[in-house]
Amino acid sequence: EFGTPSRAEGELAWLQHAYAHTAHGGHLLVVMPASVAYRKAGRRIRADLVRRGVIRKIVALPGGVAASHALPVHLWLLRRPDDTGARPDTVTMVDLTSNDPDGPLDPEDGQTAEVPLIDLLDDDVDLTPALHMPVVRRDMAAEYEEARTELTAALAALESLLPDLCAGDGTDLWEGATVTIADLVRAGLVDLGEGGVRATGDQIDPDYLDGFLGAGPNIRRSTSQSGTYRPDPKSARIPQREPAVQRRYGSAFRALEAAEAQASRLTDTVRRMAQVAREGLGSGALQPGEGQRPDSSS
Structure with missing residues (x-):
């Protein structure tokens, strides 16, 4: 539905397979490698997902959370548009990469930003949450x-x-x-x-x-x-x-x-x-x- 991915983008093929089984107005939560958010080969598919308002939230988790490997992963929350065709104007980005992977992953302990769709549709379509967090100016x-x-x-x-x-007595x-x-x-x-x-x-x-x-x-x-x-x-x-x-x-x-x-x-x-x-x-x-x-x- 969003384009045929290259052989290097098997995760985007799986994501579209799962999305195909989602009802109108239904939600889909997928665990994705962090690299899917920025790899050049998946840029066109990511852009279409953003443009149609399908991606609602991306949460970056700290390394070690996934049981299979120590690399950091992302949670992608998608929603198939309902019959009204209403589309959101932003994607919620949550960065929890600095959290303790063995502790509770509370969004309050990370950074959150509502990123306008137009800001994501550049030449790279990089959906890495950390890239879109507001810059905190330090004193x-x-x-x-x-x-x-x-x-x-x-x-x-x-x-x-x-x-x-003080000096001893020599004893x-x-x-x-x-x-x-x-x-x-x-x-x-x-x-x-x-x-x-x-x-x-x-x-x-x-x-x-x-x-x-x-x-x-x-x-x-x-x-x-x-x-x-x-x-x-x-x-x-x-x-x-x-x-x-x-x-x-x-x-x-x-x-x-x-x-x-x-x-x-x-x-x-x-x-x-x-x-x-x-x-x-x-x-x-x-x-x-x-x-x-x-x-x-x-």
């Missing part, structure tokens, strides 16, 4: 300033998390009295389960325990010559110290762990700020200020 300057503010706050937070450390903690984890397990002071080593009483500070398990000879003993790290909790040792001393060390180890986590977030913030800056500079939305520091290498 790159505001985004960059927001990222800089977040970066400044993240740097201040990182500095505040660093523990206050090697590992040359003094130490105790193995196996001995602590037998004494009922720690528990060795699937989750690792865990302190069970007040005599062992948990942060002190975790900190020394990942430091000093315990790391060297568990690292092979090839660099592979395989911890052996039972043979690991920790220095014997009074609970008050353990808490001081534990506090420092805990602060270091928090600082490392903050540094990871800081890296993400810097990366996002740089991405906004590059995109803004490349598009003309941002430009270097008058106070830009010269390149020290020149």
Whole structure:
């Protein structure tokens, strides 16, 4: 009815076969590969479908939704005109490609546009929804300033998390009295389960325990010559110290762990700020200020 498709456009042959069995005023929903919307060989058939007002809606789904393959697919909603011959003036385009394929595909989470038929009937007749979405103008300057503010706050937070450390007295903690984890397990002071080593009483500070398990000879003993790290909790040792001393060390180890986590977030913030800056500079939305520091290498 809309023309004989080429051998490369088998999907448009199937679509017309299904459409032939649709009653007047009836609807047809077909899953199509995304390429059908723009391939040059199907341009004439797509144009006729649009011109007659048969295509009512095209929904672009994210990759991975179709069980048979990971490529993105489209849903084409067609309607055979009723006896009145009334024809719509637009095609509804919905772009859900940025949605999580494993989550609910709510049109509210995507972009929707009512595209006039005349705008689709150009030389390409490209029916890809993303091509017809309204352009969202970003305030790159505001985004960059927001990222800089977040970066400044993240740097201040990182500095505040660093523990206050000073030079030691030269005593090697590992040359003094130490105790193995196996001995602590037998004494009922720690528990060795699937989750690792865990302190069970007040005599062992948990942060002190975790900190020394990942430091000093315990790391060297568990690292092979090839660099592979395989911890052996039972043979690991920790220095014997009074609970008050353990808490001081534990506090420092805990602060270091928090600082490392903050540094990871800081890296993400810097990366996002740089991405906004590059995109803004490349598009003309941002430009270097008058106070830009010269390149020290020149």
